[in-house]
Amino acid sequence: MKVLVVGGGGREHAIVWKISQSPKVKKIFCAPGNAGIEKLAHCVPIDPLDLNSLLDLVKREEIDLTVVGPEAPLVEGIVDIFEREGFKIFGPLREAAMLEGSKVFAKNFMKEYGIPTAPFEVFDNSTDAKEYILKSQKESFVVKADGLAAGKGVVVASSKEEALNAVSNIMERKVFGTAGEKIVIEERLYGEEVSILSFVDGETIIPMVSSQDHKAVFDGDKGPNTGGMGAYSPAPVYTEEIHKRVVENILKPTIKGLKEKGIEYKGVLYAGLMITNEGPMVLEFNVRFGDPEAQPVLFRLKNDLVDIMNAVVEKRLHEIQLSWSEYPSACVVLASKGYPGKYEKGKVIKGLENNFGEDVFIFHAGTKKADGEIVTAGGRVLGITAKGKTLKEALDKAYGVIGRVQFENMHYRRDIGEKALRRLGLL
Numbered sequence: 001m002k003v004l005v006v007g008g009g010g011r012e013h014a015i016v017w018k019i020s021q022s023p024k025v026k027k028i029f030c031a032p033g034n035a036g037i038e039k040l041a042h043c044v045p046i047d048p049l050d051l052n053s054l055l056d057l058v059k060r061e062e063i064d065l066t067v068v069g070p071e072a073p074l075v076e077g078i079v080d081i082f083e084r085e086g087f088k089i090f091g092p093l094r095e096a097a098m099l100e101g102s103k104v105f106a107k108n109f110m111k112e113y114g115i116p117t118a119p120f121e122v123f124d125n126s127t128d129a130k131e132y133i134l135k136s137q138k139e140s141f142v143v144k145a146d147g148l149a150a151g152k153g154v155v156v157a158s159s160k161e162e163a164l165n166a167v168s169n170i171m172e173r174k175v176f177g178t179a180g181e182k183i184v185i186e187e188r189l190y191g192e193e194v195s196i197l198s199f200v201d202g203e204t205i206i207p208m209v210s211s212q213d214h215k216a217v218f219d220g221d222k223g224p225n226t227g228g229m230g231a232y233s234p235a236p237v238y239t240e241e242i243h244k245r246v247v248e249n250i251l252k253p254t255i256k257g258l259k260e261k262g263i264e265y266k267g268v269l270y271a272g273l274m275i276t277n278e279g280p281m282v283l284e285f286n287v288r289f290g291d292p293e294a295q296p297v298l299f300r301l302k303n304d305l306v307d308i309m310n311a312v313v314e315k316r317l318h319e320i321q322l323s324w325s326e327y328p329s330a331c332v333v334l335a336s337k338g339y340p341g342k343y344e345k346g347k348v349i350k351g352l353e354n355n356f357g358e359d360v361f362i363f364h365a366g367t368k369k370a371d372g373e374i375v376t377a378g379g380r381v382l383g384i385t386a387k388g389k390t391l392k393e394a395l396d397k398a399y400g401v402i403g404r405v406q407f408e409n410m411h412y413r414r415d416i417g418e419k420a421l422r423r424l425g426l427l
Contacts, residue, residue: 001306002061004029005041006048006078007069010333010365010383011291014298015067015305016041017361022306029061035374036364048073051081058087065090067309071288072148074267075101090309091267092287096258099269099285103144103153103184106285113257115250116281118142120186126171129183133163140188145170147179151215151227151291152340154284156188191276192237192419193283195293196246198271199308201317202264205251209300209324210238211293212420213272217340219415226340227380230416232330232391233296236423237275246273246280254285266312295363295385296329328391331383332398332416336366337409339379344409347376351405360386360397362405376407391417392426 001024005016013036019025020040031054033043046053048070058066066082068074068091077094091097098105110117123129133141143166145153153176157163163185170180193215198207211233217223250271258265270286270293289297298305302323311317336343345366352362352374363385366378384401388394395417402412421427 001025001064002027002029003306004031004054004058004061004063004066005069006031006054006066006073008032008034008037008048009069009291009378010363010380011289011294012069013037013363013365014294015069015289017363018298018301018305019067022304024304024306029057029063031057034364034377035367035369036362038369049076051076051078054078055081055085055087058082064088065306065309065313067091069288071097071100071286074287075148088310088313090313092265093263095263096265097287100287101148102146103284104146104182107184107186109257110282113253115253115257116279117283118186118189118281120184122182122184124182126167129167129171129185130164132185133160133167136160138187142186142188143167143170144184144186145176145179146182146184147176149176149179152176152225153179154225156225189274189276189281189283191274194235194238194273194275195231195290196238196251196271196273197290197293197297198251198269199312199317199320200255200265200267200269201312201315202255202259202266203315204317205247205255205269206317206320206322207243207247207251208297208322209233210235210243211290211297212237213290213293214413214416217335217413219413224340226335228290228292228333229335229413230330230332231290231292231296232328232394232417232420233293233300234328236420242275242280246271250280250282266315292331292333292383295331295383299329299361299385299387300325300327325387327387327389328394329385329387330391330394330398330417331363331385332402332412333365333380334382334384334402334405334407335380335411336376336378337411339411343379345376345378346370347407347409349374349376349381349405349407354404356401356404359388360384360401362401381407381410391420391424395421
């Protein structure tokens with residue numbers, strides 16, 4: 001088989017790494033890839049949103065399966081185009097991708113089908129949005145840009161002043177461009193977050209192991225939201241009882257509701273949940289592997305990923321039984337100074353040639369080759385991912401690599417996984 005992976009971040013490196021282990025795969029292409037992916041795949045300098053060039057590549061190279069990493073090409077309809085041309089592609093159709101492509105669509109969908117989520121209002125102008133905030137009895141809000149904003153279009157506001165500022169930034173200053181033409185303002189939920197990714201083929205839903213992302217840029221969940229500063233799997237907050245509630249009250253009604261609307265969902269469905277005192281509630285849906293959740297989750301997957309993806313595309317997911325390593329895993333993201341705002345690039349990365357052992361892998365995100373060196377080329381640069389007999393051991397291994405791998409003005413969170421360690425009585 002020949003496989004094309006679309007994207008060039010840490011998630012795509014994890015997908016390529018896992019696909020490269022399949023005996024069925026003879027060659028992997030990646031568009032555009034990065035300096036780490038280059039070691040496992042033939043990287044082609046095509047932008048993930050250049051759908052026609054991607055289609056030409058698939059035709060020219062006779063690629064058997066395309067796997068879409070990021071959300072933007074899915075929302076633009078890459079799956080619709082490839083399927084019309086008769087090519088196998090892993091991911092949801094454009095209409096299904098609106099679960100992530102539009103926060104307004106997702107929230108209205110959840111309301112219609114009784115899927116537990118925070119109460120919300122939708123606004124298409126800043127005057128009404130600000131008036132709503134000022135008149136509200138609440139002091140805390142979550143303000144969300146409607147469209148795609150690379151995981152950064154959500155502002156958790158602890159005061160009315162912060163919420164008003166978020167509305168001004170999103171709707172008036174257009175910090176997220178056209179993504180902010182509409183906004184959702186919702187009640188802030190309290191609890192512990194967890195990410196549940198599931199394989200879905202339109203009928204069958206198979207949830208993966210739980211994970212927990214760390215969105216905020218600074219320790220203690222402080223500062224602006226990022227694409228994710230680290231993750232670990234499993235999340236101890238996610239008990240078997242909560243899992244049953246998530247399957248029955250969230251996952252099954254979501255796929256059933258989409259079917260009732262005539263929308264077939266195939267690919268990965270990501271449910272970002274808040275485990276509240278009232279039970280699990282949906283913060284957001286994503287329509288692809290999370291980043292950085294994909295790194296620790298795929299690190300634990302024992303199955304051949306290509307077998308699973310083919311089963312999803314061919315609507316025979318019921319034939320698959322997932323198998324997982326019992327060992328927990330953790331990923332710590334090393335980011336460039338300034339991220340998630342304007343960040344530095346071109347810093348030489350040192351120490352990548354070190355041998356860190358088979359339980360550690362460094363997934364590249366924003367990296368590229370320049371003058372024979374690997375340099376920084378993005379906000380999130382590397383994802384140090386490790387496995388251990390305990391979560392503490394996995395975290396210790398990941399953090400132990402930091403210092404041996406370095407670049408100038410490197411930033412990372414020092415508290416990845418601490419909520420879990422506290423819950424396990426280890427902190």
